[in-house]
Amino acid sequence: MALLAAIALSSFVFSADPKGALNIASVKVYNVKAQRYPHRKQELAFVNFNVTADLTPLFNWNTKQLFLYLEAEYANAQGVKNEVVIWDRIIRRKEDAIINVVGKNKYNFHDISTTFKNVPPSSYSLKYNVMPYVGVLTYGEAAKTDEPVAFPKVESRV
Numbered sequence: 001m002a003l004l005a006a007i008a009l010s011s012f013v014f015s016a017d018p019k020g021a022l023n024i025a026s027v028k029v030y031n032v033k034a035q036r037y038p039h040r041k042q043e044l045a046f047v048n049f050n051v052t053a054d055l056t057p058l059f060n061w062n063t064k065q066l067f068l069y070l071e072a073e074y075a076n077a078q079g080v081k082n083e084v085v086i087w088d089r090i091i092r093r094k095e096d097a098i099i100n101v102v103g104k105n106k107y108n109f110h111d112i113s114t115t116f117k118n119v120p121p122s123s124y125s126l127k128y129n130v131m132p133y134v135g136v137l138t139y140g141e142a143a144k145t146d147e148p149v150a151f152p153k154v155e156s157r158v
């Protein structure tokens with residue numbers, strides 16, 4: 001028991017603080033038919049991003065895997081704070097922990113109100129969970145946009 005506690009503590013104490021850079025290349029908003037309700041429309045945001053980060057410092061003998069995710073944080077027009085995961089990746093090996101991704105959102109990005117009209121700009125960040133063999137899950141942030149990014153006017157899809 002004492003050994004386990006020491007192990008958990010040591011991986012906590014030596015936890016690293018990796019630094020990365022996140023760039024939001026573009027955000028577009030389209031009006032689409034809601035999947036389950038064909039007569040209803042909803043707006044979806046499409047985010048293109050590129051991100052670089054060296055997460056190798058997070059790998060030590062007690063690191064089982066990393067859960068890496070890109071999160072949009074915004075307050076909607078009603079002032080409700082939202083955190084939406086739009087992309088993620090599991091990293092199991094230190095060799096795969098140097099991130100250099102040009103990508104777009106994997107998951108549907110919509111607001112519960114169905115519209116991004118009057119929604120203030122969103123900030124975006126690259127976050128991670130470290131899943132250890134022994135001990136507690138730790139959370140961190142590897143990169144964040146310098147400035148919030150505005151939602152553009154809705155475009156109709158052709």
Ligand SMILES: *[C@@H]1O[C@H](CO)[C@@H](O)[C@H](O)[C@H]1NC(C)=O
Nearest residue numbers: 020021022023025050051052
């Ligand atoms: C993202 O791509 C732009 C344009 O190619 C480049 O200038 C920028 O350095 C890249 N940023 C990151 C974090 O990869």
